[in-house]
Amino acid sequence: MTGHTERPLLFLDVDGPLLPFGEDPHRTPRGTTPDSRLARLTSELGNRLTALPCELVWATTWEEEANAEIAPRIGLPRLPVVKWPEPTDQHEREDRWFGLCWKTRALVNWAGGRPFAWxxxxxxxxxxxxxxxxxxxxxxxxxxxxxxxxADEDFAALDRWLRAL
Incomplete structure (x- = not known):
């Protein structure tokens, strides 16, 4: 990963963090249509992400589609994209055994020792x-x-952590 500035990385997932889905177990159900999920993608979200002192990287199954569909809606430039390697049987067994998210090993490899938030x-x-x-x-x-x-508290926590580096 040479040629990058040494700013910390921020690995961004799309489904959940940027496009909420599912129901709050503590609230009455509300309708979530794909259109209402996309309506959440505003330039304010993009501005808040770019204000963080880091290099943004897509870490999502959307892969390049995140640059085509999500980035323009929130005013982000084209971002680097983590390409997910095919898991080896050994790693898949180990990761399941340890209860790891299937992305964890790939993100650590991608970061190559650089500080990162995910x-x-x-x-x-x-x-x-x-x-x-x-x-x-x-x-x-x-x-x-x-x-x-x-949410606001997530942005505050990320900003605090990134600036403390």
Whole structure:
């Protein structure tokens, strides 16, 4: 990953953090249509992401579609995209055994020792422990509720962590 500035990375998942889905278990159900999910994608969201002191990277199954569909709606430039490697049987078994998110190993490899924050609705303590043991740089694995998406407190936590580096 040469040629990049050494700003910390922010790995962005789309479904959940940027496009909330599902129901809040503590509230009465509300309708969530694909159109209402996309309506959440505003330039304000893009402005808040670009205001963070980091390099944004798509870490989503959307892959390049995130640049085609999501970035223009929120006013982001084309971002780097994590390409997901085919899992080896051994890694798949290990990851399941440790309870890891299927993205964890690939993101640590992609970061190559650089500090990174990762926002996703699939992050667990198992991922945090694995990253602490296998990543030489600092890392913040920030879980976002899938029904809520990135909220003010998430942006505040990310901003604090990134500026403390």
């Amino acid at each position: 926002v996703d609705d699939e992050i667990t303590d198992a991922d945090r422990e694995w990253v602490a043991a296998h990543h030489s740089g600092r890392a913040l694995l920030h879980h976002v509720e899938s029904y809520q998406g990135l």
